[in-house]
Amino acid sequence: MRKHHHADRKSLTRTIIQQIVFKINKNATNNNKTIFSGRQCPVSVCYIHRCTVSVFTIAYCVCAWTFSITLSVKGILLPLRTFGNNTIMNILIQCIGSFGIHYSKDYTEADFHFIMRGAALIRMLANFMGHSVFQRGLQDYLTLHKYGNAARNDLWNTLSEALKRNGKYVNIQEVMDQWTLQMGYPVITILGNMTVENRIIITQQHFIYDISAKTKALQLQNNSYLWQIPLTIVVGNRSHVSSETIIWVSNKSEHHRIAYLDKGSWILGNINQTGYFRVNYDLRNWKLLIDQLIRNHEEYILKQVATTYIKLGWPKNNFNGSLLQASYQHEIPLNVRDIVYCTGVSLLDEDVWEFIWMKFHSTTAVSEKKILLEALTCSDDRNLLNRLLNLSLNSEVVLDQDAIDVIIHVARNPHGRDLAWKFFRDKWKILNTRYGEALFMNSKLISGVTEFLNTEGELKELKNFMKTYDGVASASFSRAVETVEANVRWKRLYQDELFQWLGKAVRH
Structure with missing residues (x-):
């Protein structure tokens, strides 16, 4: 190691x-x-x-x-x-x-x-x-x-x-x-062997997000699915981590001997998420991983930003003036520009929204226009979000391919989710006429607008809407129903428990 x-x-x-x-x-x-x-x-x-x-x-x-x-x-x-x-x-x-x-x-x-x-x-x-x-x-x-x-x-x-x-x-x-x-993808479960040190049990099974879906779809009841899975793993403890190794998992359940694995060590699978599968662990290993992430996290962050801090330094005086001067001399780096714009629009007033809107019209760079347009969807003002949704259908203002992103990003905004969902239903005929032949774009729109719906009322609205337009983009709408059903189920099972845990954590 x-x-x-x-x-x-x-x-x-x-x-x-x-x-x-x-x-x-x-x-x-x-x-x-x-x-x-x-x-x-x-x-x-x-x-x-x-x-x-x-x-x-x-x-x-x-x-x-x-x-x-x-x-x-x-x-x-x-x-x-x-x-x-x-x-x-x-x-x-x-x-x-x-x-x-x-x-x-x-x-x-x-x-x-x-x-x-x-x-x-x-x-x-x-x-x-x-x-x-x-x-x-x-x-x-x-x-x-x-x-x-x-x-x-x-x-x-x-x-x-x-x-x-x-x-x-x-x-x-x-x-x-x-x-x-084969349909779907597997979930790997890694279990420590409590009787033999350095031994683990690895199982695989077809991952189903919504367990109740098994009773509705016959193909999901097929337990014969098997994958040959290239599972990368590392083993670590408080001070060391092993080099990465790969294990091929081909059976429903397998036993493997892992070097350096003892009672105080954690094991991590699917390094850098290079594999197309999920990984689960026993409770003991989850606790060890959580402890590893929490330990010395402040020291780790400081190490990451130290060189930047030293390079920039601080002026001895004229602090505000130097900040103002820096804002003119240094553009916002492209890699954080979307985050900066979005944060500014969400925290500040309508004047900032109008400024970004003006910048969107004046810039000629396609990449910059896209970032500015998405930033406009971050507003907390529902009137501005509604205005933007309506403007998105004007091809002279917003390109057709960008209009989909506007609607989806408004749907991802907690203040605009219901607005985007209503807009989608009200304007569906127009949207389907515009994007119906562009299969990927139409599917992207349906998925993006519905992925965060999570109430019984919204699920009922979606099902009723499907009946009205029976046969149109049926596969995409069927997946949307699966998503919302899973969201509703998760919310019903875990929302109260999660809120209680968060409340307890905040109080302490």
Whole structure:
């Protein structure tokens, strides 16, 4: 085992607590890029689009995955590497939070959840293969099929050969077919063996967010699902953490011997969330992980910001004047601009909202316009939110593709959730006419507006609304109902208990 460096602590914290997702600096991309499905990625990777529909999904995913790797291999500053990782993490959180994903042969049933799920799987594949081996395998694949078509298995077989040349023997097709052709994803449970030291029990099962859904859908009652899971783990205690190791989990239940694991050590699985699965632990291990995160957290944060603090320093006098001068000399960094704008709009008055609105109209940079527009949705003023929703339908003011983001971000604002939901229902005919043919966008809108609905009344409204427009975007609306039913159930079971716990914590 090696010393627990700050990098290890950072890895541990990032794995358990999802970091804030930052925007990727547009200037970080290199010139050899092309636009593919709304993302920037290397031209060579986008060539995979020439393959079959199944591999089309992979092409899109590689774009998302590759951008993170590009930032790392180009040696750009650490914060930019973090942006890439956080963007992929955000994709993973979104698709792992989707629990009703059903594969459909009808392409019209496909939506952006299916595409983002592929991005997470490609990231997992690249991680257990090793990034350099994965990239070499992709190059071989593109070379072999550059003048023709290819099927999904062609990609898997080429990657298996690349892995074999590196001395590793994994049947990529066998592994990935379980992830791409089976519904959903697994949850791993790691249990400590109380009778034998250094031993753990690892189980896997099909993860169902809403347990009650099993009684409603026959396909969810299938207990035969199995995945070959590349589980990365580390073991640690108060002063040390082990190096990362990988365990392949293929059965419902397995016993494994883990080095350095004793009664005082915790175990952490799925490092950096590279795997497309959830991980659960026994109560003892959860407590050890919580204790590890709490211990010396202030010292850790100070270490992280110390260099910045020293670099900036403080003037001996004229403090306010220096702040004013600094505001003109230093632009708000792009990676925190969305947070700064949003916070300002939410805490300050209507004048600030109008100022941001004016900036939105005057700027010509597309990325800046998007950040400003999303900041406008952060207001606590319901009148301003209503005004913005209505303006979003004016194509001369807000681009059609940006209007969806306006509605979704208002729905995520606690002060605007009901406004966005009512607006969505009232304007559905207009919205469906505008986005109905753009399957991904329509599905994104339905999911975004309904994902935070959590009352019996809202669930009833959603079901009644579906009956009114029976057959329109049925798959997306069915998933929305699953989401809201799960939200209502969770709220009923845990809200009071959670509020009591929070109240007790605040009092102490």
